[in-house]
Amino acid sequence: MDAISNTFERLGGVNLLPILLAAVAFVLIGAPSSWVTLTVAGLAMGMMVFLMASGLSLVFGLMDVLNFGHSAFVSFGAFVAATVLAGLSGWLASDSVALGSLALILAFTAAILFGLVAGWFFETVIIRPVYRDHLRQILITMGAMIVAEQTILAFWGGTPFSVPRPSFLEGAWIIGDVSIEIYRGFAFVLGLIVFVGLYFVLNRTRIGLLVRAGVEDREMVEALGFRIDRLFIGVFMLGSALAALGGAMWAGYETLITPALGAELMIIVFIVVIIGGLGSIEGTLLGALLVGLMSNYLGFLAPKMALASNMILMVAILLWRPNGLRPAVK
Amino acid sequence: MERTTGEIAVKLVVLGIGALLLFAPFLFQDVRSLEVAARICIFVVLVASYDLLIGYTGIVSFAHTMFFGFGAYGAAILLKAMGPGWTPVILGALAGVAVSLVFAVAIGLLSLRVKAIFFAMITLAAASVVLVLVSQLSQLTGGEDGITYRAPDVFKPATKILTDADGKVLRIFDVRINGKLAAYYFVFFTSLIMFLMLLRFVGSPLGTVLKAIRENEGRAEAIGYRVVAYRTFVFCLSAVFASLAGTVYAVWLKYTGPDTALSFAIMIDILLMVVIGGMGTMWGAVIGAVLMIMAQYYLRDLMGAASEALHGLPVLPELLAPDRWLFWLGIIFILLVYFFPKGIAGTAMAAGARR
Amino acid sequence: MSLLSLKSVRTDIGQYAVLHDVSFEVPEGGVFVLLGRNGAGKTTTLRSIMGLWTPSPGSITFRGQDITAMHTADIARLGIAYVPENMGIFGTLTVDENLVLATATGRIDPDRLKWVHGLFPALETFRDKQAWSLSGGQKQMLSVARAIIEPRDLILIDEPTKGLAPSIVDAMAEAFREIAETSTILLVEQNFGFAKKLGRDMAVIDDGRVVHAGSMAEFAADRALQDRLLSLSM
Numbered sequence: 001m002d003a004i005s006n007t008f009e010r011l012g013g014v015n016l017l018p019i020l021l022a023a024v025a026f027v028l029i030g031a032p033s034s035w036v037t038l039t040v041a042g043l044a045m046g047m048m049v050f051l052m053a054s055g056l057s058l059v060f061g062l063m064d065v066l067n068f069g070h071s072a073f074v075s076f077g078a079f080v081a082a083t084v085l086a087g088l089s090g091w092l093a094s095d096s097v098a099l100g101s102l103a104l105i106l107a108f109t110a111a112i113l114f115g116l117v118a119g120w121f122f123e124t125v126i127i128r129p130v131y132r133d134h135l136r137q138i139l140i141t142m143g144a145m146i147v148a149e150q151t152i153l154a155f156w157g158g159t160p161f162s163v164p165r166p167s168f169l170e171g172a173w174i175i176g177d178v179s180i181e182i183y184r185g186f187a188f189v190l191g192l193i194v195f196v197g198l199y200f201v202l203n204r205t206r207i208g209l210l211v212r213a214g215v216e217d218r219e220m221v222e223a224l225g226f227r228i229d230r231l232f233i234g235v236f237m238l239g240s241a242l243a244a245l246g247g248a249m250w251a252g253y254e255t256l257i258t259p260a261l262g263a264e265l266m267i268i269v270f271i272v273v274i275i276g277g278l279g280s281i282e283g284t285l286l287g288a289l290l291v292g293l294m295s296n297y298l299g300f301l302a303p304k305m306a307l308a309s310n311m312i313l314m315v316a317i318l319l320w321r322p323n324g325l326r327p328a329v330k
Numbered sequence: 331m332e333r334t335t336g337e338i339a340v341k342l343v344v345l346g347i348g349a350l351l352l353f354a355p356f357l358f359q360d361v362r363s364l365e366v367a368a369r370i371c372i373f374v375v376l377v378a379s380y381d382l383l384i385g386y387t388g389i390v391s392f393a394h395t396m397f398f399g400f401g402a403y404g405a406a407i408l409l410k411a412m413g414p415g416w417t418p419v420i421l422g423a424l425a426g427v428a429v430s431l432v433f434a435v436a437i438g439l440l441s442l443r444v445k446a447i448f449f450a451m452i453t454l455a456a457a458s459v460v461l462v463l464v465s466q467l468s469q470l471t472g473g474e475d476g477i478t479y480r481a482p483d484v485f486k487p488a489t490k491i492l493t494d495a496d497g498k499v500l501r502i503f504d505v506r507i508n509g510k511l512a513a514y515y516f517v518f519f520t521s522l523i524m525f526l527m528l529l530r531f532v533g534s535p536l537g538t539v540l541k542a543i544r545e546n547e548g549r550a551e552a553i554g555y556r557v558v559a560y561r562t563f564v565f566c567l568s569a570v571f572a573s574l575a576g577t578v579y580a581v582w583l584k585y586t587g588p589d590t591a592l593s594f595a596i597m598i599d600i601l602l603m604v605v606i607g608g609m610g611t612m613w614g615a616v617i618g619a620v621l622m623i624m625a626q627y628y629l630r631d632l633m634g635a636a637s638e639a640l641h642g643l644p645v646l647p648e649l650l651a652p653d654r655w656l657f658w659l660g661i662i663f664i665l666l667v668y669f670f671p672k673g674i675a676g677t678a679m680a681a682g683a684r685r
Numbered sequence: 686m687s688l689l690s691l692k693s694v695r696t697d698i699g700q701y702a703v704l705h706d707v708s709f710e711v712p713e714g715g716v717f718v719l720l721g722r723n724g725a726g727k728t729t730t731l732r733s734i735m736g737l738w739t740p741s742p743g744s745i746t747f748r749g750q751d752i753t754a755m756h757t758a759d760i761a762r763l764g765i766a767y768v769p770e771n772m773g774i775f776g777t778l779t780v781d782e783n784l785v786l787a788t789a790t791g792r793i794d795p796d797r798l799k800w801v802h803g804l805f806p807a808l809e810t811f812r813d814k815q816a817w818s819l820s821g822g823q824k825q826m827l828s829v830a831r832a833i834i835e836p837r838d839l840i841l842i843d844e845p846t847k848g849l850a851p852s853i854v855d856a857m858a859e860a861f862r863e864i865a866e867t868s869t870i871l872l873v874e875q876n877f878g879f880a881k882k883l884g885r886d887m888a889v890i891d892d893g894r895v896v897h898a899g900s901m902a903e904f905a906a907d908r909a910l911q912d913r914l915l916s917l918s919m
Binding site for chain 2: 060066068126129130134135136138139140142143144146147150151153154158263266267270271273274304308310311314315318319
Binding site: 206209210212213216217219220221222223224225226227228328 | 735737756757758759761762766767769773775776777778782785786787789791831
């Protein structure tokens with residue numbers, strides 16, 4: 001038993017889980033072409049969920065703040081980006097890749113800017129007065145989520161909103177009998193770029209080191225002469241912007257969005273954050289990929305199990321590792 | 331302990347509400363008012379049982395409607411399958427309680443292993459999974475459409491509980507003493523009994539322990555109370571009461587569906603009621619439930635009128651539309667948590683104390 | 686004028702008063718030792734100085750400046766370093782990263798680093814290791830090194846010898862002596878043998894009050910006083 005667990009740790013430990021999951025799914029699914037399609041879909045979903053979840057995880061790790069309103073940034077990001085895209089539908093319809101890309105960049109930038117501003121507002125107005133009071137934090141952020149959801153309903157209405165996307169991201173690559181939706185590939189790559197950037201900032205820059213140190217021991221960072229609360233606003237804004245970007249990408253992925261989208265994704269985001277381990281982006285990525293793959297494989301193998309599967313995954317992982325797969329604090 | 335004027339005032343108000351509810355069928359003789367009164371009775375229990383959890387232990391759970399739903403669906407499924415009668419009601423209640431207990435214990439045990447803060451997240455995840463399962467298992471639950479069934483015969487509007495000399499249904503103060511009235515009093519008295527039991531519980535030594543835990547977890551642990559065990563126990567107890575309230579509501583409505591018994595909107599209602607009324611007071615549950623339900627039924631009409639009046643202005647009519655009333659409740663909720671975290675009852679009781 | 690002075694400091698944690706009335710003066714230079722049994726309030730005193738708890742009423746002044754209600758980070762910037770009882774090591778960061786974070790600018794002065802490495806050679810050997818993998822003694826060295834990687838006027842050190850092997854305790858004493866030549870150390874200690882060797886001045890806290898203050902030499906010579914004040918802990 002020890003020998004097995006030692007080998008497991010040496011090969012990469014918990015980082016192997018997504019690969020193990022993919023291998024098991026390969027056997028169960030049988031058809032390699034379906035497996036590739038599902039795996040790409042799972043990875044793409046995982047990357048988008050990672051964007052939504054990373055901010056929540058860092059915010060909790062750094063300041064012990066649990067933001068139940070985090071999903072509002074996801075919803076707003078989706079609707080802001082969708083509105084920009086709808087407004088620029090002329091550019092999207094043209095065959096010009098440049099115009100299409102520009103429209104997409106504008107839409108994502110709008111979502112990110114909105115996330116930054118909304119994050120600043122949320123942190124200063126809603127959360128600051130209830131630092132260190134979990135009960136009121138949960139209640140207030142929940143209230144804020146209701147207000148945000150209702151605001152979306154008031155502005156965009158309750159009917160599904162159709163999201164146009166650039167023509168060069170429509171369709172699929174066909175390689176042999178394997179078809180890969182282009183947008184999924186795009187989402188995965190973009191998510192990966194953000195993760196690498198985030199990883200670099202957290203591991204190679206002074207601000208990043210401060211954030212990681214703060215997640216471990218907030219008081220000690222202050223005793224070294226740094227104002228964590230000022231750092232925290234920055235992290236909060238960044239987390240909100242990432243969530244908004246995740247929502248924007250999700251909007252393009254789903255192509256039809258409703259105001260309930262944030263609340264629906266929230267459950268997945270929570271599960272990802274819990275199984276990944278609060279406060280670590282590597283853990284969040286791991287959790288997001290597991291959940292993304294699991295949802296897609298099971299959506300194919302046993303559709304009715306899809307949502308419950310995430311719950312089962314969470315329970316199993318918590319029983320195995322109560323602090324999540326890769327908690328920030330050793 | 332000295333009773334404060336504020337405390338006496340709160341209790342008088344609650345007694346007054348109780349009296350109004352007791353005589354509701356005679357005071358307000360239309361169908362809608364009776365609906366409102368019955369809903370208030372059930373939500374008082376539901377909110378009070380939630381207050382037991384949030385107000386007396388400080389844990390936030392988002393799974394309270396889930397337990398409510400278990401009780402409601404237990405009765406609904408059996409009433410549908412076995413036809414009207416008391417056996418399915420009782421069996422349904424027991425089944426609801428049993429399932430609720432299993433879930434509560436499972437969640438409680440799981441949360442033993444993880445940080446307390448995960449509790450809110452885990453309950454939210456569990457509740458949403460159950461919600462999806464219920465809409466998917468449509469053979470059993472009726473899916474999104476829910477289940478319509480008949481209540482025990484004694485509650486049929488056509489049932490004559492008391493008859494006059496002619497064999498017609500007896501009227502007292504112009505109110506027919508029929509099955510509908512009997513159903514209302516079934517709701518009223520079961521709710522009353524459950525509320526009194528909850529009240530008795532928080533007044534017991536165990537309630538005092540819970541308050542100690544809420545005030546200072548570390549200290550309570552040091553004194554030797556097994557905090558987690560108490561918490562899990564209270565979580566189970568509140569789940570049982572929520573489940574029973576669900577069964578009673580199912581019998582009254584003769585319909586059970588996701589919107590009436592399980593939806594997240596109900597969870598938000600409960601949260602709003604307990605915060606508006608005042609956490610950790612039990613009396614606040616009554617005040618919160620009454621205010622919220624009155625607002626639900628009557629404030630929307632008012633908002634509709636306001637929206638009409640502002641027709642033509644940008645966004646404002648949209649925000650004032652009756653459908654947007656949650657927007658305003660959300661804002662009120664946030665302000666309350668900031669400025670009156672004790673809610674109406676808590677603030678009133680404290681205000682009296684200062685004198 | 687003394688470097689640090691506490692006047693009638695009272696600190697409540699939650700609803701319990703931990704410090705009732707703490708007053709003492711730390712003169713500039715050397716090692717000032719704060720003695721007392723477990724739970725007497727020594728750690729709370731250090732945390733109050735550091736601004737991690739806010740005393741009320743009472744005042745804490747550093748070089749004549751009132752720091753009672755200042756933010757922890759600002760207190761640190763005045764030149765006070767803190768080595769907490771749990772060492773406060775950032776485990777996922779490397780030894781060098783831990784040291785870099787303790788500088789105001791993000792750059793370590795090479796001469797200063799050489800001096801620190803001279804005091805604690807292990808920190809040079811394991812400079813790229815993640816700090817959680819260090820031994821207890823090495824973590825303690827890292828925690829102290831972090832406090833001195835830039836010149837500081839006052840260093841608060843909370844029970845640095847707890848759980849350490851005797852050889853490491855000796856090395857630590859040697860390092861403290863050298864550090865105290867340029868900075869003032871306020872040392873909380875249970876190990877009286879260790880404290881006796883280093884201390885110039887001292888105070889004893891009991892039940893949130895200062896019950897004795899004076900020079901270490903006098904206190905070390907007076908066995909009766911030691912027995913009376915420290916009997917519970919030694």
